Amino acid sequence: MLAGLFVVGGVFRTVMALVEKYTQWGWGLFNRIVTLMLGLIVFRAFRHLPEGVNGVL
Numbered sequence: 001m002l003a004g005l006f007v008v009g010g011v012f013r014t015v016m017a018l019v020e021k022y023t024q025w026g027w028g029l030f031n032r033i034v035t036l037m038l039g040l041i042v043f044r045a046f047r048h049l050p051e052g053v054n055g056v057l
Contacts, residue, residue: 003046006039 013032017025 003043010036
């Protein structure tokens with residue numbers, strides 16, 4: 001669930017950083033891309049765990 005939050009938030013914020021070019025939007029875009037990558041990494045890591053361990057974490 002946390003991975004989904006990171007992925008959805010990263011995608012949404014990336015689009016918003018590209019649409020609204022505010023001051024220093026490049027750093028905001030970089031932050032959003034890193035958040036998206038973190039979500040994908042967490043999602044791939046939890047996918048390989050047994051089902052019982054996912055409930056504990």
